[in-house]
Amino acid sequence: MSEGQAARPEPVTVTVARRVAPGREADFEEWSDDLTRAASRYPGFLGAGMLRPGHVGDPWHVVFRFASADDLNEWENSRERAALLQAG
16 A cells, blocks of 8 residues: 555454344344344445354344444444344
């Protein structure tokens, strides 16, 4: 990189693991969808996905991708995310 050129931010991926009480799987999926919809409105959001467990009792994983660490930090430190986490 030549002097004076700014480094391009690298995309970041974060994975969150949650154990879901048996019988509450549909509630978790709905809550996760709400979280993803909210995240999608933030700058740099690149996508999200959910990995369902292979066995009952194993953790579920929710994956979020953002264009940069700064974009992810904005989402992670948002009041909207905090409210959704509290509700979950």
